[in-house]
Amino acid sequence: MSNYKFILSGGGTGGHIYPAIAIANELKSRYPNAEFLFVGAKDKMEMEKVPQAGYKIKGLWISGLQRKLTFKNLMFPIKLINSMIEARKIVRTFKPDMAIGTGGFASGPLLKVASSEGVKCVIQEQNSYPGITNKLLAPKVEKVFVAYDDLDRFFPKDKIVKTGNPVRQDLLGVDDNKEAGLKLFDLDAHKKTLLVLGGSLGARRINQLIERELEFFKAHDIQVIWQCGRFYYEEYKHYESESVKVLAFLNEMDKAYGAADVIISRAGASSVSELCIVGKPVIFIPSPNVAEDHQTKNAKSVADKGGALLINEKDLDNEFQQGFKALITSKDRMEELGVNIKKLALPDATKHIVDEIEIILNKN
Structure with missing residues (x-):
């Protein structure tokens, strides 16, 4: 039938x-x-x-x-x-x-x-x-x-x-999209790239963090693809530059993932599943404003298996710079996180x- x-x-x-x-x-x-x-x-x-x-x-x-x-x-x-x-x-x-x-x-x-x-x-x-x-x-x-x-x-x-x-099938094999991703966002192939994902609407606390840390990223030669969400685009679009790309939406996620060396993301279930398939080092900043605090539980289930870093919103001021710098300056640590999160992919x-x-x- x-x-x-x-x-x-x-x-x-x-x-x-x-x-x-x-x-x-x-x-x-x-x-x-x-x-x-x-x-x-x-x-x-x-x-x-x-x-x-x-x-x-x-x-x-x-x-x-x-x-x-x-x-x-x-x-x-x-x-x-x-x-x-x-x-x-x-x-x-x-x-x-x-x-x-x-x-x-x-x-x-x-x-x-x-x-x-x-x-x-x-x-x-x-x-x-x-x-x-x-x-x-x-x-x-x-x-x-x-x-x-x-x-x-x-x-x-x-x-x-x-x-x-x-998850979207175009996420399989994003490594092949590195060159295409850097070209799409007009970025430098010799610099490390941070991809920031706040969801389609945006995440206020993540946006505030990125705004505050732009000079820190610049000092460490990090370029940024910053998906700030449609609610916040007007507020942050003036930060657009050669090394900072500010977007309300990301229409070609496979290329954005391909360009990234490190990713900052919320920990909604779909995002976590996608990021496991992508297999790049991730820093999860879960939203505390969801039912049963499920984003923190999602992120913890990956972090406990050595597949990601987890920083709660309340700890960002004290822990972010140190945690990010320790990750981005260690090739071995980045590879370890990428390999471990990929093991969780289905x-x-x-x-x-x-x-x-x-x-x-x-x-x-």
């Missing part, structure tokens, strides 16, 4: 959206006649990104719980009930053969309803510390696809399959996930 119907839900951030799109793309390559429908949260970025990838999407009126008492929290029960009703209508109309959740607000109601309607369900958990949605859904699904070890603390052991996180995650989905579909 090749005319399967797949319903996918994941959103709120790129870390939930892009894995869902990658899984859909792999399914589509195997089942060209299959039908796909995404379900997201009405006011979130998936409503734009999914159609750009060529898929239909329906939106639910849903959002997450805030950490403190707010009007949004008071509205949550109403939104949840509304979303459950809408999700049931969508599932009964579309009649999917399988529902796939990658985390985020909308995947909770959608997969809860789908499982109650007898639809086979799977979830993909990107982080080393699962979000509440996937923890609640786990008992209802066939399989839980994970990227880290020791998640049987949160999920039934017999349902866990370690696959890794789906480049075939998307194929592995879809292989498992096929096994479940063929159980009929």
